[in-house]
Amino acid sequence: MHKFDTKVQHLKYKVLREVARHAWNDTLMENxxxxxxxxxxxxxPTMRCCVYKERAILGERVKLAMGGGNSDNIIQVIDIACxxxxxxxxxxxxxxxxxxxxxxxxxxKRGAISFDHKHEAHIDKTKCVECGMCAKVCPYSAIVNRKxxxxxxxxxxxxxxxxxxxxxxxxxxxxxxxxxxxxxxxGAISDKSFIINVIDMLKRSQDNSKYKVYALVAPAIGSQMNxxxxxxxxxxxxxLGFYTVVEVALGGDMVAQTESRELVEKGFLTSSCxxxxxxxxxxxxxxxxxxxxxxxxxxxxxxxxxxEHEENVKIVFIGPCxxxxxxxxxxxxxxxxxxxxxxEELQALFDSRDIDLTTLxxxxxxxxxxxxxxxxxxxxxxxxxxxxxxxxxxDEFELKACTCDGIEECKAALMRKSxxxxxxxxxxxxxxxxGCIGGAGNLTHGEKNKAAVDQYGHEALEKTIADAxxxxx
Amino acid sequence: xxxxxxxxxxxxxxxSRPVVEQLQALIAENDxxxxxxxxxxxxxGKCQQGVCxxxxxxxxxxxxxxxxxxxxxxxxxxxx
Numbered sequence: 001m002h003k004f005d006t007k008v009q010h011l012k013y014k015v016l017r018e019v020a021r022h023a024w025n026d027t028l029m030e031n032x033x034x035x036x037x038x039x040x041x042x043x044x045p046t047m048r049c050c051v052y053k054e055r056a057i058l059g060e061r062v063k064l065a066m067g068g069g070n071s072d073n074i075i076q077v078i079d080i081a082c083x084x085x086x087x088x089x090x091x092x093x094x095x096x097x098x099x100x101x102x103x104x105x106x107x108x109k110r111g112a113i114s115f116d117h118k119h120e121a122h123i124d125k126t127k128c129v130e131c132g133m134c135a136k137v138c139p140y141s142a143i144v145n146r147k148x149x150x151x152x153x154x155x156x157x158x159x160x161x162x163x164x165x166x167x168x169x170x171x172x173x174x175x176x177x178x179x180x181x182x183x184x185x186x187g188a189i190s191d192k193s194f195i196i197n198v199i200d201m202l203k204r205s206q207d208n209s210k211y212k213v214y215a216l217v218a219p220a221i222g223s224q225m226n227x228x229x230x231x232x233x234x235x236x237x238x239x240l241g242f243y244t245v246v247e248v249a250l251g252g253d254m255v256a257q258t259e260s261r262e263l264v265e266k267g268f269l270t271s272s273c274x275x276x277x278x279x280x281x282x283x284x285x286x287x288x289x290x291x292x293x294x295x296x297x298x299x300x301x302x303x304x305x306x307x308e309h310e311e312n313v314k315i316v317f318i319g320p321c322x323x324x325x326x327x328x329x330x331x332x333x334x335x336x337x338x339x340x341x342x343x344e345e346l347q348a349l350f351d352s353r354d355i356d357l358t359t360l361x362x363x364x365x366x367x368x369x370x371x372x373x374x375x376x377x378x379x380x381x382x383x384x385x386x387x388x389x390x391x392x393x394x395d396e397f398e399l400k401a402c403t404c405d406g407i408e409e410c411k412a413a414l415m416r417k418s419x420x421x422x423x424x425x426x427x428x429x430x431x432x433x434x435g436c437i438g439g440a441g442n443l444t445h446g447e448k449n450k451a452a453v454d455q456y457g458h459e460a461l462e463k464t465i466a467d468a469x470x471x472x473x
Numbered sequence: 474x475x476x477x478x479x480x481x482x483x484x485x486x487x488x489s490r491p492v493v494e495q496l497q498a499l500i501a502e503n504d505x506x507x508x509x510x511x512x513x514x515x516x517x518g519k520c521q522q523g524v525c526x527x528x529x530x531x532x533x534x535x536x537x538x539x540x541x542x543x544x545x546x547x548x549x550x551x552x553x
Contacts, residue, residue, distance in 0.1 A: 245482070
């Protein structure tokens with residue numbers, strides 16, 4: 001088994017792999033109904049109450065793996081998979097010993113804590129504001145927060161509970177970051193996949209003779225599939241039928257150069273690399289939308305360059321991001337990028353073709369500079385803008401970057417900017433914690449991923465943004 | 474005349490940037506800017522032969538060391 005963080009990811013991967021296998025063989029339509037049984041054979045349930053429910057849920061996963069579902073949102077709730085988790089908020093458990101200290105009572109500013117005849121604490125929900133202070137001070141950890149993991153993950157509060165007690169996504173608010181997808185322990189929220197479009201695109205290219213299919217790989221690749229060498233992953237991508245592989249990090253270099261000039265010209269900017277952040281600004285802080293950099297994302301910038309300089313090209317983005325799947329549907333990006341898939345889906349594609357990366361030769365991937373590559377982690381974009389200012393002798397402009405690691409920090413910075421109380425002239429907005437290496441479409445997330453991306457950055461042939469970009473004209 | 478240099482990963486590692494830079498310098502030195510269109514592409518499918526350069530479609534294998542000779546023979550001589 002390949003390394004995933006959770007068994008939910010592994011289950012989703014199995015569905016994607018089966019769908020992909022049939023798609024390559026042109027047998028998807030006649031076999032689509034049989035995929036759930038192929039994944040859950042026999043009569044003994046391993047995940048739910050019975051195999052029939054397991055298969056029914058898998059049926060829904062198959063729909064999403066084929067790009068379907070019940071709305072246009074990339075992120076969708078599979079109603080029947082939702083376990084209707086308790087959502088009562090802070091609650092006193094039986095661990096309460098009825099102590100004398102009553103720290104919980106003293107710390108509660110709302111007077112929501114009272115005690116029964118056994119001296120055990122109770123929370124008055126009409127007074128409680130869910131601040132969590134009581135839970136923090138209890139020496140027995142007797143107060144817990146019973147919050148749904150999906151709602152906890154969604155820091156912009158786009159998830160509520162519907163009349164059937166299942167999770168419900170507000171599609172207007174949702175920024176497609178995928179935090180809920182990764183956090184739901186039942187796999188009841190998932191992202192739509194476009195792998196069958198990619199397979200179709202590769203097949204119709206007839207070995208890249210009808211048109212050439214380019215894979216644009218996000219720099220977070222430096223932290224992924226570390227059970228093999230990066231060069232083997234690149235060979236694997238070519239074995240799937242892609243004509244060539246280009247680093248999106250080169251788009252990062254291009255953006256750093258133009259964005260730094262734009263910053264000097266305008267005096268204040270927010271970044272535009274992260275599609276979830278951009279959508280968040282536009283929907284939650286529309287008054288700040290004019291400050292979003294006019295650069296397209298590194299993916300779209302590079303794809304545009306390639307499509308304007310090469311004929312008959314189709315472009316597939318491969319990255320850690322579920323929001324990219326929505327970005328490529330925007331009218332401004334659609335002409336340049338034909339599909340977006342995740343690293344999770346890439347692994348499923350490899351295995352659907354029985355491509356064993358460990359046996360492959362290493363190919364080269366080297367188009368960008370260190371700075372383009374570190375876009376994948378929080379702070380990298382700000383570092384790149386600082387470098388680009390220096391390289392272009394624009395360093396009399398004093399960069400004051402506010403590096404926002406995760407959508408909660410983005411929200412705080414945007415609120416301060418709205419009140420004119422932000423001491424910064426550049427907001428680096430990344431919706432995922434740690435940046436793209438924290439994206440929901442990664443196979444694994446871990447402490448070492450930042451160091452892995454920095455290492456990948458240092459391995460780049462080009463040391464400056466200017467050198468990396470000098471090849472393009 | 475159209476000269477295309479491969480700037481894909483494999484050729485990049487083998488020195489396509491110095492090849493491009495030298496070609497730009499040679500074109501300028503010889504005042505051929507209006508007769509030569511210099512461009513790049515991300516892959517020519519001949520990664521073993523890099524740095525791949527095409528002159529009006531004909532493929533040549535060039536290195537940063539051989540670029541001057543290549544320019545004299547395949548570019549300058551043909552334009553003379």
